[in-house]
Each structure stands twice: as C-alpha cells, then as structure tokens.
Amino acid sequence: MFRFIHSSDLHIGKRFGSMPEELRGRLRDARHTVLDRLAVQARAGEAGTILLAGDCFDTETPSPAMLRQALAAMAGHAPLRWIMLPGNHDSLLADELWAAARAALPANVLLATEPEPIELEPGIMLLPAPCTTRRPGRDLTDWMDRAATPEGALRIGLAHGAIQSFSEDGVGLDIIAPDRAARSGLDYLALGDWHGQMRVNARSWYSGAPEPDRFKHDEPGRALLVSLAGPGAAPEVVPVETGSFDWRTLPLDLLSGDDAAAVLAERLPSGSLRRQSLLRVVATGRLRPQARAGLDAAVAAVTPEFAHLVLETEGLATDCESEDLDAIDRAGALRHAADRLLAESLDESRAAGERQAARDALVRLFSYCEGMPS
Template sequence: MKFIHSADWQLGKPYGRFEPEVRAGLTEARFEAIDTLGRAAAEQGVEHVVVAGDIFDTEGPEDRTIVQAISRMSRHGCRWWLLPGNHDFARNGGLWDRVHQRASENIVVLSTPEPVEMNPGIWLLPAPLEHRHNLEDPTARFDAMETPGATLRIGLAHGSIRDFGSQGETKNKIAPDRARRSNLDYLALGDWHGALRVDGRTWYAGTPEVDRFQRDDPGQALVVELSTGAEPSVTPIRTGRFQWLLRDWMVSDQAAFDAECALLFGAIDPPTTLLRLTLAGITSLGDRIGMLGRLENDIGHQLRYLDVRADDLVGRPREEDISNLAVEGMLGAAATMLNARIERGGEDAVVAKRALERLFVEYSREEPA
C-alpha cells in the first residue's frame, strides 16, 4: 500500500497582519497546495491522500473556500480522505454537512469514528474531533475498532503526542505508543506544522504550506509505503511555495551587512521568501542608516515580505559625522550635545540616540548631490 499523508491545510486562513498583496498570495498558495498534492499522487502512482485534520482554518469558512477546495480535489484522480481536526471539528449541521452536499465521489469525509476499508484488507481507522478541545485521547477508540480480514491498519488522527507548548495544541493528547497499543501499521497525525517522526510507525506530515516564522523548511507531505510486518518507508516531498525565514545578523559595518545579503540571496528565491530579520551590533551611524535604507528601498521590494527588527543595531556617530554637522554651526552644537548625552547613558541616552540619528538623516538629505 502506498499513499500520501498530509495535514493542516487550514484553508481560509486570514493572514490579517499582512498587506493585501501579500495576503492574497499566501491565501492562493494554500489552494495551490491541493493541486501540488494531486499531481504528486499521479507521479507517485498513489490512489489515496489522507489528510489528518484542519483542512479548513475554522469550522465556519466562506462558501467560496469550500467550493475552491472541492473543485481542486475533484479534478485529480486520487481519492481524498478528510478528517475533521480541532480548527474544523465535526458537529451536526456544521461545516462537514456543507462539504457533503458539494463533494464529488473521490472525496470522503471521515466525520464519524468508524473504520473504512480503503482497499481490500486495508483499513483506515479515523479519530475525528467533535470539539475544538477534547479531554480524552481521540485515538483510544482504535483498540475496539474491528477490521475483519485486515492486512494493514492505518490510524488517522489530529492532536499532540507531546507537549509542543505554544506551538501546538495542549488538548487532544494522543498516547505516544498508540501505534503499538492499537496494532497499527502506521499512524498518520496532524496538528504539528512540520514533518516529524515520532517513531517508526508514527509521523506528523506537517502543513503543505508553511504559515509562520518557525523553520526554514518549506511545506511538505509524506509518501508512505506499507508492507505487512515491515516498518513503513516514509519519504518527505516538497509541496510548499513559500519559505518563511528567521535570520539574526551580527554586523559591524556596511561591508559585513552586504556580505550577509549576498549569502542570503544566493540561497533563496526572493519572490517566494518571507523574512523576519533581526540586526544587532555596533556600527557607525552612517552605516546603520545605509543598512536600513537598503533594506527599505531594495531588499524589501525583492522579497515577498520583510520584517526588520533593528533595536539592537547601535549606530554611533564618528568624528567625521560630527565634523560634517559641525560646519553647519547650530547643527554641530546640537550633535555635540546629543553625543555627550549618549556617552553619559541613562534614560536620556535612548532618546538622544534617536534624535542624533534623525539629525544626521536630515542633514544627509540636504547635502548637495
């Protein structure tokens, strides 16, 4: 048996903190991931794609979100097995009834905890969530599920095998040895947004399209091959379009900053990269202004999104900077006074540093070309 394991599509995610252009691209990429999975199924000779929960970001998505999802799944030859998760939990008269009304024959909604025979002798044991937070282990029912003539038993669930803190749900806890307890050949999990091996028979697929600054890896899915009595063969495949990168640069001058930029751009595709960059170090005031200017006027336009945090990048005016201001008389006197306050430290130093930087910026703008 060979199939694709996916999870955490979270279709309809709002991305409210981004500008409309960025938001539109990220939203569309989540739908495009469905087509990527469908094409991968055809290329791998796979008949089934199992999705371990959180197909939708909420249990009340817009009709357009549902129709887009169904339309994209329907045009591929594989069969889609959809499990309600904690974001899109199953309830009477809710989301999954709306999906049922529109779904094509190749889409199976697993809204009840009843085993289904996918192929002769190959059983899928689903653990749909009926509430956002469940106190009991949703996979405990696997022990009592009857699978007559089973040659392979595949569990499908959504929840936390371990405590992921703020990055994973603290409810919906799943026994770490569930595969052994319930005699499963494979346990396909969702909730954790990165591909993760728990043990030889238990995996998180991760999200097909990354949605936070957490890891360098783009979105993935897992191609799983099962044989009776053997440990599964699991191969990650890339599905994601965008990369969300976290970078911390310690820089002392413009040259060091430019070198970091060159390394970054040598390793990424800028239009599909979102970057949160933290800058730290002590440099000249002129270099600090030059670095931030390049980020704002060049790099920020090349990337899909750029978030810069430069509070720890200290710009100290050089004697040359002060002398350039000094020729202006009153500007020079103000610069000298502000620099003295910076040297003394204390609460006034932060304000003085900002004032001196602004003074230097305004002076630089007034310089003749």
C-alpha cells in the same frame, strides 16, 4: 505495497490580515493551489490516496465558495482519493461546514468524521480520530487500541493534535500518546497540527503544512509520501515539496565594524526566488550608525523584490563613536545636538522610551547628514 500522501494543516481560507493588502490574495490563493501540488506529488509518487490530517480549513465557517472550490479541486483530481479529517480549526463542532461538505461531497472524497475503522481497500484499514471540539481535552486516539480490524490488514491511524507538551496553538492539554502507534498496533500514524514536518518515531509523523503560513518553522512547505510494504513492515517515508511561498527568517548577527548592507546582500536568496519569498531579517548585535543607516537603506532597496520583507532590529544596538559624530558635523550646533542625543541615549537614569527616542533621533540625524553635501 500501499502508498499514500500524508499532509495536514492546509488552512484553506486563511486571510493573512497582518500582511500587506497586495500579498494577501496571493498567499490565500497559494493555500488553494496546494491541493493541486499535493495531487501532482501523489501522482509522481504513484500514490492513490491523500490523507489530510486535520485543519484543511482555517475556520469552522469558510465561505461556501471556499469549500466548494476546494471540493471541486479534489474532485478534479479523481481517481485520486482524498480523506479529510476534522482538526481543531475545523472540528466536528463545525456542523455547517461538514454538513455542507457532505451535501456536495465528490465521489473521491471521504470525510473521516467518525472514530470508526474505514476500509480504504481490502486489507487496508484507516483509524481516524476526528477532533470533536476545538479543545477535546482528552486523547482522541485512545479508541484505536481497541479497534478491531481484520487479521492481516494494514492499520493506519489518522489524528490531529499535539503529541508532546507543545502545539501549534500553544496549548498542549490534549496530548496524543507518543507511543500510540505501538500501543494500537498501527503500521503508520499520520499526524497533523504541527506546521513543521517532524518524525515522532518510525511509525508516527507530522507531515507539516504543505504551504507554510508563518515564519516559525523556517522550512519549505512539504508533505510526506508514505509507502507501506505490508503489515508490520517499517514504513518508508519520503518528504516531498509542495510549497509555493517560502517563509524564511534570516538572522543577521552583526559586529560593530561590519558592513551590514554587504552581509545582507550576500545572504539574500537569489533573485528568481524573491517573488515567492517572505523574508524576515532579524538583525542582532551592534552596528555603527552609518552601517545601521546602510542596512536600513539596503533593506529598503531590496524590499520591493520580495513578496514580503521585514527587518527586525529590536536586538540591534547602535554604537556611536566620535568619528561617527564627525560624519554629522565636526563642530557647531549640529554636532552639539548630536552629542546631546548620544549622551541622552546612553543616560541610564532616563526612561527607556526617552533613550530609545534619543537613539532613533541620532540615527535619523545620521541619515539626514549622509544625504547632504559635506
């Protein structure tokens, strides 16, 4: 029985420039500490080895401190053994990175920078396919078919890249054969690149990022605990939680009569999780102006409790009826202005920008009037 943790796409050093200043440091830090959480899971699962299937670092030139701290963290978890594979973000082109890593390499860290079998232990052979460049333009795992390993040894593939016509970076030219594990007689193919966890087949898995970095996958940060009973035996693959921040998208499909604020309140995660949550509320459907203003207000009210909260309303239309306008004023100049804005927002002959401005103006007018004594 050989057990190991399969992870990838740590993207250490990622800076999250689009996030608010105060959150950036925490997100960045979480990418570091995920090493500790992986180690914890390894020990818990009685695994002695952690395979990192590429993109350990976000760029080819992480700051020396960043690299050294990561290596130090790994060294700190000896005798756990770490194996790092160059991915597309930290490909072999990153001379400086790998030279520096080699120079300060702890004993329990192995760099899989050559497409040659590595004997992890007697009878356990690792076949790495390091990324040679940012876009190799070919299937780097090709060599595994011909790689000779001792009779009866476990063959574990380690690769980074897209397996179907999708990829984390959106360009899917360098496709790894989906049946590489079968073709090359691999007992397990540990894949990286896709930040969501995914089973390709019984022997091929994407571990997903252990610490998520975007809303795209809408799942917690996880790694895989893999147990191989012996050559040819089906691998036992168990997802393990490693994430620190939760990146979630909250879809709100609203109907005209809904009380959006109430719907939101119902679906928000519980208070204790909010500090570690990055939430994207995607509102769609239609809302009456008051409800719309209410939604804005409700989002504004809870935002400080979350690590990050954004409300996306591109798909949300505002329905206005006469009673809604009554909330502004029943008659007089104010009502007159509201009527005109409404008409403008619905006037198809006007440019989209103008209609949008009129719609926004009307919603704003609602919010003004709501705050006034009637």
